[in-house]
């Protein structure tokens with residue numbers, strides 16, 4: 001085996017074979033269609049979870065092996081098309097398991113297969129990891145809070161196949177023909193990987209839930225982030241940043257795109273809460289270990305919610321709005 005081949009991750013050759021096969025005359029032309037038509041419903045038969053699974057594989061290949069930038073561009077086109085024209089208010093992304101025409105979003109027609117919801121989660125998590133842009137975390141928050149967690153029966157023993165806002169949720173705990181029963185738990189396991197993470201500058205907070213994240217900075221320093229909040233029912237968020245040793249690094253906090261007015265303070269000192277182009281406020285400073293419960297390395301983030309209304313094709317007797325980031329119907 002030649003040297004440059006030996007350096008490639010195992011499995012990359014089969015990936016390259018598959019990518020080439022996509023563009024053969026009898027192939028689905030996934031990348032080329034997304035680069036030209038820029039519409040997911042024009043790719044193959046528009047099967048949502050299959051297409052998103054292919055795109056997730058392409059992004060994994062691009063991230064780990066590298067290669068043609070057009071792979072990423074095709075995926076970004078798909079993301080933009082889905083967000084702009086083919087996404088329900090809850091973050092569900094299909095009915096009858098397919099992507100359909102622009103704004104064709106009926107509320108009762110086998111809406112929101114959970115496999116699609118999970119592959120949409122994976123897709124946004126991949127793009128977030130690749131780009132570090134908060135717009136993908138905004139979508140993750142939306143679909144987790146409004147569609148995904150509601151797809152699981154409250155006692156955790158079953159999942160809905162289709163989960164639409166009208167009618168009874170068809171929970172099932174039998175694997176017989178129920179693909180979504182295997183997808184749902186994989187989506188739950190994925191949430192901690194993007195809720196709080198690290199990058200070259202420090203730590204990144206994407207989702208705001210009460211709890212503690214234990215992370216490791218790039219230089220190996222352990223740091224914990226303890227979040228106290230009732231978000232999203234209350235916009236106040238308090239986070240204790242606690243490295244094991246004093247360390248200079250950035251804590252990046254996502255300011256949701258819907259947030260009109262955010263305020264931010266570190267140890268009681270108000271800071272400018274204007275996000276950078278990537279959607280985050282980066283708090284670069286030397287963080288010291290917490291030594292007393294009311295002492296140092298504390299900051300809180302609060303924002304005001306605003307009601308937004310998203311137009312969809314509504315049934316005559318329904319109204320729907322979004323009390324960001326929650327959907328009400």
Ligand SMILES: [Zn+2]
Pocket residue numbers: 113114115116161178179180181183
């Ligand atoms: Zn399924």
